[in-house]
Amino acid sequence: MPRSSAQRRAWVDEAVRRVDADANRSADTHLHVCPLPGSPGIELYLKDESVHPTGSLKHRLARSLFLYALCNGWIGPDTTIVEASSGSTAVSEAYFAGLVGLPFVAVMPRSTSESKIALIEWYGGRCHFVDDPADMYAEAASLARRCGGHYMDQFTYAERATDWRGNNNIAESIFAQMSEEPHPVPSWVVVGAGTGGTSATIGRYVRYRRHPTQVMVADPENSAFFDGWELDTSDHTTGMPSRIEGIGRPRIEPSFVGGVIDDMLRVPDAASVAAMRWCTRRLGRSVGGSTGTNVWGALTVIERMRAAGESGSVVTLLCDSGDRYASTYYDDDWVAQQGLDLAPYEAVLANYDATGRFTPGAGGV
Known part of the structure; x- marks a missing residue:
């Protein structure tokens, strides 16, 4: 069922509260x-x-990215979060996605270590693999479009998501x-x-x-x-x-x-x-x-x-x-x-x- 503007705003308010908490x-x-x-x-x-x-x-970065996206209206109650990362950013973003009740997908090279994959999945994330690491960025953006989600794009927004x-x-x-x-x-x-x-x-x-x-x-x-x-x-x-x-x-x-x-x-x-x-x-x-x-x-x-x-x-x-x-x-x-x-x-x-x-x-x- 489509959500009303008031319902979406109430969801965003609660999501911001959880991230701040x-x-x-x-x-x-x-x-x-x-x-x-x-x-x-x-x-x-x-x-x-x-x-x-x-x-x-990366916990600081993930928190800032989530607050930035929430307050910009890019994330709603039905948004899938997508990130290009095989490292600690993906772990932290999986944590925050779980905190606000959203699905999370990390796009990463197929060669990523089993221990890092397991940690992302432990926080509730899903891993999506590419054969060439250079393809991570484009595949993350494409995947977000295909599923109607939001590509968090840490490499673009890291410098502006935090209030310096x-x-x-x-x-x-x-x-x-x-x-x-x-x-x-x-x-x-x-x-x-x-x-x-x-x-x-x-x-x-x-x-x-x-x-x-x-x-x-x-x-x-x-x-x-x-x-x-x-x-x-x-x-x-x-x-x-x-x-x-x-x-x-x-x-x-x-x-x-x-x-x-x-x-x-x-x-x-x-x-x-x-x-x-x-x-x-x-x-x-x-x-x-x-x-x-x-x-x-x-x-x-x-x-x-x-x-x-x-x-x-x-x-x-x-x-x-x-x-x-x-x-x-x-x-x-x-x-x-x-x-x-x-x-x-x-x-x-x-x-x-x-x-x-x-x-x-x-x-x-």
Whole structure:
């Protein structure tokens, strides 16, 4: 039966209430101090996004995307939600679709791991497979049209779905939590880029609040963001998927806003994995591969600050738990099969532990 305008509006009101209630229950995520060797007068903090209900930074993105679509009138009581994702975004969107009682379909490569498929299905989602990862975007849009659904399109809407001026976005949360620290205004915030939404939010926020904080994006191998930023172009592609789950893209995504980024760093995948394991030992909690990329970037800017005689604070993100990667990044056989040689990067980190000097240029690294 067709629903009246009043019935649809009442449904949207209730759906928004449920999504907002999730934010209230989740409260905020923790900010951990990561002890550094050598007492450089610089503190490193990791904002732990793994404590969200769906276990990753993408929980924030999914919540924002649902609120944005609901308030734009794109989602109603009979809408099927479709997304192009084989990762944490699909897991989080499946959760929110279930929260408001809607079906969810994730379009993903056929090669997606069984564990990730199982997690999406556990939250009530359905997986739709393509043979070529490059076909995910078009197939998701086509599937949404065929079923009268809504293609959430995280890669387009991530940078605009979140209110970058405030409303408890991740940037506002970081600065509030830093307020009683020795250096309350971070010198740097280091993040990775998957959609580009997080770096856009933080970069806009620090400008809006007139903070001197600089934003670095640490980018893994095979990702188009670094080269596109250096070349100042939005159409650069690599044709290669990232091995660091959750960050890096083979094309420049529409949500990537290069103008609010102060610096970028290409991080080798082996460095990401080595730094992930180093960070796990330092923090006493397991972290994922994208956190390793972030930490390698953070240690790079900390060394620059130390060499310049600067003190201050650096904040980066603990994007998700390492528990999801026991059979990949934490499995030495898998790492070897990928052709990743961790030894040179582990040597850099061991030397850092011993001397307090982070020198990735030594030994050819």
